[in-house]
Amino acid sequence: MAKILVTGATGNIGRATLQHLLKRLPASDLVGLARDPAKANDLAAAGIQIRQGDYFDHDGLVRAFEGVEKLMLVSATAFTDRNTQHNNAISAARQAGIKHIVYMPIIHDVESAFILPDITEQDLFVEEQLKASGLAYTLVRHPPFIESIPFYIGGNPLETGVHAPAGAGKAGYASRDDLAEAHAIVLSEEGHAGKNYTLYGDAALSFADIAKIMSDISGKTVPYVAGTDEDYVDHLIAAGLPEPAARFALGWMQGINAGEWGGKAGDLERLIGRKPMPADEFLRTHYGASQA
Numbered sequence: 671m672a673k674i675l676v677t678g679a680t681g682n683i684g685r686a687t688l689q690h691l692l693k694r695l696p697a698s699d700l701v702g703l704a705r706d707p708a709k710a711n712d713l714a715a716a717g718i719q720i721r722q723g724d725y726f727d728h729d730g731l732v733r734a735f736e737g738v739e740k741l742m743l744v745s746a747t748a749f750t751d752r753n754t755q756h757n758n759a760i761s762a763a764r765q766a767g768i769k770h771i772v773y774m775p776i777i778h779d780v781e782s783a784f785i786l787p788d789i790t791e792q793d794l795f796v797e798e799q800l801k802a803s804g805l806a807y808t809l810v811r812h813p814p815f816i817e818s819i820p821f822y823i824g825g826n827p828l829e830t831g832v833h834a835p836a837g838a839g840k841a842g843y844a845s846r847d848d849l850a851e852a853h854a855i856v857l858s859e860e861g862h863a864g865k866n867y868t869l870y871g872d873a874a875l876s877f878a879d880i881a882k883i884m885s886d887i888s889g890k891t892v893p894y895v896a897g898t899d900e901d902y903v904d905h906l907i908a909a910g911l912p913e914p915a916a917r918f919a920l921g922w923m924q925g926i927n928a929g930e931w932g933g934k935a936g937d938l939e940r941l942i943g944r945k946p947m948p949a950d951e952f953l954r955t956h957y958g959a960s961q962a
């Protein structure tokens with residue numbers, strides 16, 4: 671069978687996508703792209719070919735993409751000139767004869783005026799590039815990761831409460847592993863070209879809901895501490911986050927409060943054929959361990 675290449679093979683989503691693909695296809699059909707292949711030795715040991723490549727090196731990508739039919743393009747890291755990297759990857763894919771690209775933009779309603787710095791505009795740029803490329807493509811739109819919740823609320827919420835900028839927004843978080851499984855299904859089955867999936871997880875939660883779950887985990891009242899944007903940034907900085915990271919987290923919180931990620935679940939469950947992991951299961955595992 672023609673090969674499937676997944677970029678970001680040394681990262682969370684790329685590695686998990688390849689691990690799910692391995693359950694569906696022979697390792698000889700799979701290729702991972704890594705800046706440093708030594709960091710993907712576990713995947714190589716499972717029989718997956720690891721090719722070296724960097725989004726900033728267009729010609730290197732053309733070589734790495736040789737003989738590949740489908741490409742999972744793991745989105746580039748924020749604040750690292752994402753447009754150049756994504757543009758190189760799509761152009762190299764065309765040049766190498768790749769037929770189908772799967773890309774993971776953050777969920778963003780076309781009607782929404784909300785902008786998440788260095789994310790939403792750059793994802794739109796990818797969509798335009800994909801449209802213009804003439805290649806088949808699939809958009810697997812991601813909500814905020816469940817695993818990002820500790821980054822948003824910062825510090826030790828069981829001791830200090832769940833701090834957030836005031837607002838009642840809810841987000842339908844999904845786990846990286848469920849998203850990766852959905853990627854593997856889209857990549858390994860036919861019939862997904864031209865589709866646009868919105869991969870919300872289970873029921874959407876507010877930060878007040880998260881404080882209730884934390885209270886349940888700890889057996890004591892964990893307050894929901896709603897403040898101004900600056901109170902929130904100060905809280906994260908006091909918890910040890912550098913200011914630019916705290917302001918990036920604020921952008922996500924503003925998106926959640928604007929209702930940017932409060933949409934209806936469905937596509938993720940339909941693709942993976944079971945209920946996605948609920949956020950409270952993640953919170954119990956993540957924070958429950960610190961109670962032991």
Ligand SMILES: NC(=O)c1ccc[n+]([C@@H]2O[C@H](COP(=O)([O-])OP(=O)(O)OC[C@H]3O[C@@H](n4cnc5c(N)ncnc54)[C@H](OP(=O)(O)O)[C@@H]3O)[C@@H](O)[C@H]2O)c1
Binds near residue numbers: 677680682709
């Ligand atoms: N939905 C959300 O809540 C959310 C949250 C955070 C991030 N994201 C997005 O999701 C993406 C994947 O998440 P993740 O958790 O898998 O991130 P991750 O663990 O940081 O993995 C990022 C991967 O991209 C690779 N990479 C970075 N720069 C590259 C370059 N110039 N050329 C080629 N590969 C490069 C990294 O390689 P190295 O190992 O060499 O660094 C790594 O394999 C992120 O990059 C970001 O765009 C989404």
